Amino acid sequence: MRAAYMYGPGDVRVIDAPEPRIEQPTDAVLRTIVACVCGSDLHPYHSMKPNTAGRSMGHEMVAVVEEIGADVRTVAPGDVVIVPFVFSCGVCDFCREGLQTSCRVAGLSVPTGAGGAQAQYRRAPFADGTLYRVDVTEDDERMPGLLTLSDVYGTGWHAAVTGGVRAGKDVVVIGDGAVGLLAVLSARQLGAERIVLMGRHRARTDLGRRFGATDVVAERGEDGVAAVRDLTGGDGAHVVVDAVGHLPAYEQALGVVRAGGTVTRVGVPQYSDGPVGRVQFERNVTIAGGVAPVRAYIDALLPGVLDGTVDPGAVFDRELPLDDAAEGYRLMDDRDALKVMLRP
Structure with missing residues (x-):
């Protein structure tokens, strides 16, 4: 064969x-x-x-x-x-x-x-x-x-479910690959009203809008964090999906999640250590996600x-x-x- x-x-x-x-x-x-x-x-x-x-x-x-x-x-x-x-x-x-x-x-x-x-x-x-x-x-x-x-659809759904997406929640999805786009679709299915897709490839973000993204942010790092916080009234999002798996994406997720929110990781981590200390603890941020069943x-x-x-x-x-x-x-x-x- x-x-x-x-x-x-x-x-x-x-x-x-x-x-x-x-x-x-x-x-x-x-x-x-x-x-x-x-x-x-x-x-x-x-x-x-x-x-x-x-x-x-x-x-x-x-x-x-x-x-x-x-x-x-x-x-x-x-x-x-x-x-x-x-x-x-x-x-x-x-x-x-x-x-x-x-x-x-x-x-x-x-x-x-x-x-x-x-x-x-x-x-x-x-x-x-x-x-x-x-x-x-x-x-x-x-x-x-x-x-x-x-x-990939089950993995995007896993991100939305473990993040606690539901009606009235603001959601940010970091990554415009297949998993990120299907996390957008899943968030829309579960009732999210504002869904911000962080990606910079036009054909992909256009598909993200078709799947339910209400906003697209192309900036990364501090500029991306500032743009998302501006869209969400300064506080950040209730649920943030890291669909990338690289450390800068996880750090960006911590920057755009609101106090009491959830960062859900479904991108396979390509790092062994990341910030899980006071920046997460003091703001009551939950880290969720994992390998999707x-x-x-x-x-x-x-x-x-x-x-x-x-x-x-x-x-x-x-x-x-x-x-x-x-x-x-x-x-x-x-x-x-x-x-x-x-x-x-």
């Missing part, structure tokens, strides 16, 4: 790789319909330590079930499934509580050997607890929207995608064949594409 591997900074190649097979009775083998490049894939694209064996890439996909293990009960060959970016058993206490990312037998920190989603086929461990069957055909025009449910949110978000009420798939502005995955990385890294969808 064809699969995208990363060998070092800027070095993505699509190679011939072994096809996956059933290894455990709880496995399924999937054939990819659509996958994509994520903003978080660009972190290793910049800084990965060179590895001659390469690293199988990708974690977002919609697929067709090709084969199932003897113990799989909830999906069958031929089913179209959304594949959340973290595998989960579905039955442990964390899964039952809706925190599948901390699943005791799979989860974020447990190596599964499943391989990446930027491939023609993939093994899915814990198929019953992870895969979400959806009654559509492979050529469904809503496929881009369904693909966002494997990560997107499997827990599909029930709530899927109906809007299916009935066309929302169009989260609009974040995909380029589509390429899988064999051109390296070009997809380049386009996103150069900001020539917002989010690239791949089809085998």
